[in-house]
Amino acid sequence: MKRSTPVNTGAPLPRAALVSGLAIAVAGAVLFSTKAIVAKLLYRYQIDAVTLIAFRMLFSLPVFAAVALWKMRTQPPLAVRDRWRIVGLGLLGYYLSSYLDFLGLQHISVGLERLILFLTPTFVLLANMLVFKRRIGAAAWAALGLAYAGIVLVFVHDLAGGAGNTALGALLVLGSALAYAVYLIGTGEMVRRIGSLRLVAYAMCVSSVACIGQFFLLRPAGMLVQPAGVYWLSLVNGVFCTIFPVFMTMAAVQRIGAATASQAGMIGPVSTLFLGALILGEPVTGVQLAGTGLVLLGIYTLSIKQ
Template sequence: MPDPASSADDASLAARRQLLIGLAIAIVGAILFSAKAIVAKLIYRYQVDAVTLIAFRMLFSLPFFAVMAVWQARKAASLSGKEKGQIVILGLLGYYLSSFLDFLGLQYISAGLERLILFLTPSFVLLLSVFLMKRRITLVEWSALGISYLGTVLVFVHDVRLGGSNVTLGGLLVLGSAVCYAVYLLASGELVKRVGSLRLVAYAMCVSSVACIVQFFLLRPLSFLVQPQAVYGLSLVNAFFCTVLPVFLTMIAVQRIGAASASQAGMIGPVSTLFLGAMLLDEPITGIQLAGTALVLCGIYLLSRKKA
């Protein structure tokens, strides 16, 4: 007869292995997604503007999301006209406008500050749910919000002293990006239950990609398609390694360990951006930046634990 204790130990080891693999996948996804700020900064060195940058990013990523969308459509029920309209609106808001504001802001602020501001998105979701859905916030949640915002303000004031008024403009643009994505998350809550998360992301990203590409052809001459070879290479990295791959990795991680654990693993994002910025962009790491980053991470951790 099999030993019950041995079977229990095997099951425990298997569960732990599943958790560790899921966490590793979530961490890699978070680091890759955060690295888009680093890649964008490298592309800006070639005098490429935000409209062109995001167009190349979505042009290279569109085939991957189109294949995913077709694959999802073949095995799922057809969408109603209302659902199609909602997906178009969400795609324009959550991925087109949010990404465009983010890349605009990155022209003026450090990659580390950009990641910190974007990391406040869960807190914006919470605040929007208070004003729009009349949800009550607990004392723990208020404390988490206060700690997170204090950390961001600390880093923001530090960067303003070094970078001047452009930091304020860049910070406001990235803040707008975070708010847009928070609205997207809040609005997609019911739709994702009917459509499915992977299908919704694929469709929304296709809408966003088309919008970014159309925007480019409306605002820029065709001659802007001719860029240094390095821009094409970096744009391909931005599209696949910082956009498509993180989406798949995050979905896999959520399936393995759940959304709460995956989101907590994603807290590595701001930290990785800070150090990648120092290594690849020569952005300084100061005590104030580390303290601000720690405060933001503590606040978001409290929110994630409360949500969990």
Template sequence: MTTSTMQPAARQAFLAGLFIAISGAILFSAKAIVAKLIYRYQVDAVTLIALRMLFSLPFFALVAGWRARRDAPLATADRLRIVFLGLLGYYLSSFLDFIGLQYISAGLERLILFLTPSFVLISSVFYLKKRISRVEWLALATAYSGTVLVFLHDVRTGGPDVALGSAFVLGSAISYAIYLLLSGELVRRVGAMRLVAYAMCVSSIACVAQFFLLRAPEVLIQPAAVYQLSLVNAVFCTVLPVFLTMVAVDRIGAPTTSQAGMIGPVSTLFMGAAILGEPITVYQIAGTVLVLCGIYLLSKKKT
């Protein structure tokens, strides 16, 4: 059933869910913009991610505490799985992403991260023995060609550090793809909200512990603007997108939410131009269109 054939109330509910999904995707993509603004104050990735998770932790801890009181206790094996997934999917992935953002544009970062669904598909070939259809191969080729196009353009204009930054962000996308692949069964057993809240608490603790292992405590003393941007990064680019996406999945389903997330690279491209002064080139537009077409083909195949 399309939105045009829905009853008015059902159509309004669908459009509301779609708006929530789009809002979550744009807010989550904005973390690259906020990170770039924080880097202007000579803050490194270790400090940036520690401040982000320090401000995020109270929100996720409240949700985790609420779910812990409401739900049955977890088995020890599930607790260990959540710790592992939190370290892999949120700690490692975020850390590699923010390191990479020191060297590449926000637009290229978002394009690389948007390849995560394709990495999930490729991983399923090796671990789940899944066969890739011709449509899926076409989707992969289209998406990767778009990223390569933007990457080659940025290497020519941005210097050798673009390759290093892209490698870090690629590592981030791969680690998050593995997280998604491994979390499927646990989500069904534990619940999405509970899993995300617990995993984010694990990630937050790991990021803060990493800071105190690698940096002196006085490094946390930063200009007021850094705290303000970190609070924005935590609330509007981390906590809100996580829960908005979960609400959207509940209202309109995971496939439609995934397709709505395709607005992410586009929004980052234009936010980068408007806020950071990053140029929008023909190569970036062409690469973004190719990536979006590739991921759209993948999402349609899954449905």
């Protein structure tokens, strides 16, 4: 099977390739961040996180299953050890992480949720320091300080606003970010061996089965009958906020490299903040903008240093 040509980081990219890659990365980041907006709209129909995530996976599973079957037919079978690792990573990275995220969104603003999730790279960095004994330089520590100062600023602001159980929601989303950070660490070596598309397709299939199975274990089958708005929003959640961002991010990385695509993805928290104001009526204050700016500056500095 022909492999994708890696991005040559030693030579400048053609302008057309750079522009198209950046456009795809930005669009993917905005679409992925929009899942928080869609979740808030779905909660207005009085459904819970278990039902929400099950509907999301019901609409996205067919595509990921088709990709997984294609990879199974065109590539050698995985070793038994890799199969079990993918099961574990799928449960951790896309089931547990997504479930905690949607639970947290019941209590906090979409702006704070996106900022907390945006700290995932800092958790990966800290894990590398604690587990793999890798040294963190002074500049990286300063970047971490900026990012966490921004989170604290927005968290205190939302806490004072008294909108829902902010502390509980923030802890749930923090757990989501930590789970996804562990997933990223666990997939690092596997991506190089089996490929990102194959890994994501398999892991998403595992996650989908877990989410749908959880629904039938905890909720009556009658809850599959919902108003039309739930189906339409779930379709948006599954296709435009899940499938499209996954493949768009991969396409962007292939064109412009992981580092540049990651930096372009910083538009996500900003887009969520303003979409939350436009669609949900969540206020955008100077404190939120300042906190968002600190987080983005910290993560940008960290990405450059890494």
